[in-house]
Amino acid sequence: MKVAFYIDTRGIEDVNFDDLDQSNPGIGGSEYALLFLLSHLVKNGQQDLEFLLFSNSIINLNFIEPTIVNDLNDSFELAINLQVNLLVLKHNSNLKECINKLKIPTIIWAHNFITFGMLQNYCKNEKISRIVNVSRGQLNTYRDHLAFNKSTYIYNAVNTSYFESGLNFFERSKIVTYVGSIVKAKGFHVLARIWKKVLIIHPNAELHVIGSGKLYNRSQKLGDYGIAEKSYEKEFIKFITDENGNLLKSIIFHGVLGKEKNVILEKTKVGVPNPSGNTETFGYTAIEMQGFGALITTRLSIGYVETVYKKKYLYQEENELETYLISALAQNSNEYENTSKYLKENFDIKIVSERWQNLFKKIKESEPNSVVPLEYSDNNYTKFKDFLRRIKTTLPFGYHILPSLLFFKSLKHKFKKKFL
Template sequence: MTPKIKVGFHLENKGHPQVDLRIPEKGNPGIGGTQFTTLATAYYLNQLYPDQLEILLLANHLELFPPSLSVCHAESLVDAAIKSEKEGCDIFIFKSAGGGDQIYDQLRKLKIKAVARSNNTPDRSKLNQIADCSQIKAHVCVGHEQLDLLRDHRVFPKSTRIFNPFNVEYFKPKTDIVKSGNTVVFVGNIIYSKGFHHLARVWKKIIQAKSDAKLVVIGSGQLYDRNQLLGKWGVAEEAYEAKWIRPFLSDENGNLLDSVNFLGLLGEEKIGILQQADVGVANPSGLTETFCSVAVEFQACGTPVVSGANGGLLDTVIHGKTGLLGHNDRDLVRNILYLLNNPSIAQQFGENGLKFVQEKFDYRENARQWLALFIDIDHDRLPQQPAMKPNYMYNAKFIRESMRIMKQFMPFLHPAPALIEIKPLLKTYLKKIK
């Protein structure tokens, strides 16, 4: 009998120790997407492949996890790596953007194979650390666009793409939903990088064109840390609220507009709201998204998505079929109003979205790909890679791919920086000049 592969997943959960994570099938209960998808990946692998895998979750707090998961306390990422070896893990999975350089120094001292998982694309230093660390056998991107950004970087041979897992069962409507025709719902962390301010500053234009429009906001600046101090409205940090939210969503007396309702952080109770929404808005800029779980949640609920035509949204939304993706605030207004004013098209987009999520992001396919990766690592093989997406002009992919091929055959080009490295290098150079 082939021995099981033991895999340790590190989960940083010190910022939300009391959140109930016992039933991942119900979706994200109000924590960061990285944290939830780490848990969900470990959980479904444990459920689907108990004869081939042994899963261990290494976390700060061990309460309120699925009873079926084996858990182990780890105070930090470095501590988790050390304990994964002590617990007999063959492979250790960690968040590539966490832990500073200490994790790479520690991995070099351990006799364990590791996988760096990037819910956020690492900076130049960490990409090079991943490429250079022989203990790291694979680098997993959660989006295809994210993977394609790395084609000319030397981390690319180790890199592959595995989308985040999703289970539609609790999200898909069980009965026909009668929508109001005027409700826009935003879900996300209320911080600058998640782009809520784009929607806030155009909301008055939307209600000028459609006077009965309602905006429901699910989320808070406390998504990653329940102890984060919030501003006067209890929505986000005071600096963000004061500059980017209150000036645009206040009436002449400084009070919140009647058309806007902030609901804060929600767990499974948000699902009914997402199902009732006429339009779902996920990070209107799209600029920091490598996947965007919120967009997938909306579509699983049968609700069309409006967002930015950038990054992970190009993987998780089909423009003109499951939602509308734009490039600026004017597009944001136009796309929201188009779906509010054309309910039959919005309904068709919603139906398309549910089918799309079921076909592309199903947790069973996700688990199958992770299992295949673990088997490759166990046999000292590089990870399998999907072909480059055919939108060759986006983010200069054709240049990245051309440079990758040239570097293969022209050794003198190996030191040339990848495109993803050039922008920060230019910023550093300009700072020195100033």
């Protein structure tokens, strides 16, 4: 069976990908997830599987030679010419314009939340065999939509063998670390706003910031301090500068780092990935931080419910970050043994790659999709959506008669956009 992955590599051509096993080299999480998974599939995959990588620019990889294509449409044609049996595409809104040209079975790998409109397109397209989400919570957002019937979830992978507890937790200085793109969607401003208040209680605390406003767009023009896009930087800069406009000495900006960031994570006491929780479908940085022994405080959202083991410091509202961070910095235990076990059992690359290979086999053999069952931890909203799903499945034309709850959410969004 020949499986081809497509990746947009514009802007990351100069990145060194030699150490994918050890860490994200400083690219977007979805791009890292794809390349890391593919590297293991190529090296350790089943013998009856052959893998190709289509990319729209040249990148140097030590495990596969990418095949250069002009765009998605070009990759569709090439897949047919190379007799590819299965194509794997990352979900994004640009697919709307071209998925009707698909001619071979395709997996949509959804790292971001899927809108109602795109779900409509995916469920109607017979060439789309599966929609793979990266968490159960993400999948459950459309549990009562017809597209759910050909959907599943597979966690993103990490190499847990590189994790180590680092410095004994009770010996760690009060180091707080943020890892991620410095854009509004990733919530750095939420942390910046309360940092001076944290220093009142923990005057020796340090904030290490790993990332940049250029992580997703290498040509992005930054503000006066070189931290983030100019207008966004202005939103938070007063909270992290002194009366003379100088950056606080307690804050260290490291820029984009690859495996070098592990040295910082080994000393980190509290990690704060995306403190707003918005847009997160999977907490990649939270897993890395926990893997090196840090506690996690961030918003209790879909991206972190399944990826954070110790949920004591996950808050409901953004304005609670100050209280939770101050409390986490005062702790002397991180339950590392239990945390490490949880990470290995759920996110290790060996387990994740096996799930992908099983999925390829099911599609090859035309096995029907297995409905992901409810779990006891699912909230009442999810249970209600499952109740609607079962009604729609039972009734003739049920999915056509009863709209998905996402339909009403999309109407609300359109109304706000037009009138508010």
